[in-house]
Amino acid sequence: xxxxxxxxxxxxxxPRYLRKLDDLASRGEERISSDKLGRQMGLTPSQIRQDFSCxxxxxxxxYGYNVDSLRKEIxxxxxxxRDYSAILxxxxxxxxxxVQNFEFIIEGYSFLGAFDVxxxxxxxxxxxxxxxxxxxxxxFVREHKVDIAILTVPREAAQDLTDVLVExxxxxxxxxxxTEISVGENGPLVESIHxxxxxxxxxxxxxxxxxxxxxx
Amino acid sequence: xxxxxxxxxxxxxxPRYLRKLDDLASRGEERISSDKLGRQMGLTPSQIRQDFSCxxxxxxxxYGYNVDSLRKEIxxxxxxxRDYSAILxxxxxxxxxxVQNFEFIIEGYSFLGAFDVxxxxxxxxxxxxxxxxxxxxxxFVREHKVDIAILTVPREAAQDLTDVLVExxxxxxxxxxxTEISVGENGPLVESIHxxxxxxxxxxxxxxxxxxxxxx
Numbered sequence: 001x002x003x004x005x006x007x008x009x010x011x012x013x014x015p016r017y018l019r020k021l022d023d024l025a026s027r028g029e030e031r032i033s034s035d036k037l038g039r040q041m042g043l044t045p046s047q048i049r050q051d052f053s054c055x056x057x058x059x060x061x062x063y064g065y066n067v068d069s070l071r072k073e074i075x076x077x078x079x080x081x082r083d084y085s086a087i088l089x090x091x092x093x094x095x096x097x098x099v100q101n102f103e104f105i106i107e108g109y110s111f112l113g114a115f116d117v118x119x120x121x122x123x124x125x126x127x128x129x130x131x132x133x134x135x136x137x138x139x140f141v142r143e144h145k146v147d148i149a150i151l152t153v154p155r156e157a158a159q160d161l162t163d164v165l166v167e168x169x170x171x172x173x174x175x176x177x178x179t180e181i182s183v184g185e186n187g188p189l190v191e192s193i194h195x196x197x198x199x200x201x202x203x204x205x206x207x208x209x210x211x212x213x214x215x216x
Numbered sequence: 217x218x219x220x221x222x223x224x225x226x227x228x229x230x231p232r233y234l235r236k237l238d239d240l241a242s243r244g245e246e247r248i249s250s251d252k253l254g255r256q257m258g259l260t261p262s263q264i265r266q267d268f269s270c271x272x273x274x275x276x277x278x279y280g281y282n283v284d285s286l287r288k289e290i291x292x293x294x295x296x297x298r299d300y301s302a303i304l305x306x307x308x309x310x311x312x313x314x315v316q317n318f319e320f321i322i323e324g325y326s327f328l329g330a331f332d333v334x335x336x337x338x339x340x341x342x343x344x345x346x347x348x349x350x351x352x353x354x355x356f357v358r359e360h361k362v363d364i365a366i367l368t369v370p371r372e373a374a375q376d377l378t379d380v381l382v383e384x385x386x387x388x389x390x391x392x393x394x395t396e397i398s399v400g401e402n403g404p405l406v407e408s409i410h411x412x413x414x415x416x417x418x419x420x421x422x423x424x425x426x427x428x429x430x431x432x
Contacts, residue, residue, distance in 0.1 A: 011417060011420055012413075012417060014416070014420070015410070015412065015413035015414075015416040015417065016410075016413065018416070019410065019412075019413075023396070077420065077423075078416045078419055078420045078423070079416075079419040079420055079422055079423030079424075079426075080416065080419060082419070082422070082423055082426070084419060084422060092313065092317075093309040093310070093312045093313035093316065093317075094309070094310065094313035094314075094317065096309045097308065097309035097310035097313060098310075098411070100309065101308075101309075101310065101370070101394070147422060148415075148418065148419075148422075154317070171422060171425075172418045172419075172421070172422055174414065174415055174418055178317070180239070189418055189421050189422065191414040191415070191417055191418045193411065193414060194231070194232075194235065195314070195409065196231065196235075197228075197231035197232065197235075198231075198390065198407040198409060199364075199390055199407070200230070200231040200234070200294045200295075200296065201227060201228060201231065201407055202364065202388045202390055202405055202407045203294055203295040203296060203298070203300060203364075203388075204227055204230070204293065204294045204295055205388070205405050206295055206298070206300060206363060206364075206387060206388055206405065207293075207294070207295030207298055208295075209387075210295075210298070
């Protein structure tokens, strides 16, 4: 698999392609042209061909792409078959919703359990996964060599828990705390979810429509 | 305010600028150069100057940008001062977490309440906001001319509720259902949150590191 020279922009589009291909596969589609895929995704066919050529997938003139093999290839590039291990740090409403509603967290990953500070939830479970005392999260990460921590604690606790996770050798943090966390040099990978950003994009477009209507 | 010719890429960067400027303001910083801002955000100074020039903000040679005025301007462009009204559709764990933890939903917006189908939560509240029967959500949207619906129902219910909201004249849907919703032509604006995408980006980089280590 060619992995060099894939730009960040292409990497960020890969999950979208994967979702689209999953969707096509579930509807029984066996192949798709770059033209059709482009129309459905709001991208130009040449953009799509260029993206896919980054990892050596060229499709066939007059046939297009084989949905299933392209899907598997993108999944492989994204590492979805590697069974990375994950824990949830913060078993509040948001963390619970992630584990309960989004099977993707469990599918393709080894989900090992949740951690929380509140005595009333420690020892209980979320969808069958145990909730442990967060005091033991560092030891757990060390012992199980956990790859990914899903951080859903209140923002005041975010940096302290990040320090514990980094010290214990966590490899990646999926950050939902809506605050910046600092992991130091050579620290783990961090992806932060900023919900508000996409709300603001909506609001921008509402404001734009309102301004345009005022002008009329 | 100049609003024409702002590209989608710039629009999507504006919330990030706003977060950064909020952060700088909260630390008492009064001005910042495009060089320094670029370093802190991983963008080139010329990229930043170009982005800001889209809406007529040029900064001053040798002084940089005034943090507070730039922040207000970006907020204005994003429509954060327009007091758009919002409702939550689906008062489960995820919806509850959004309303409880993310004050941004309330700040700058009129949050009017939540809707759910479960008798045991109807009549209760989330952080002081009432939970209504979802059967009345169409009438509510019509009556209160609601701008934004935050959709956090299970994916099976996503399209049916979307149809109700569209029929009632909702202007924008912030979609957390992890499924595509269709709103028809001239339907409302839609922004979908796909949590899994950013998890896959993390996984991509983990796989990349693992592959690089194998080669050594």
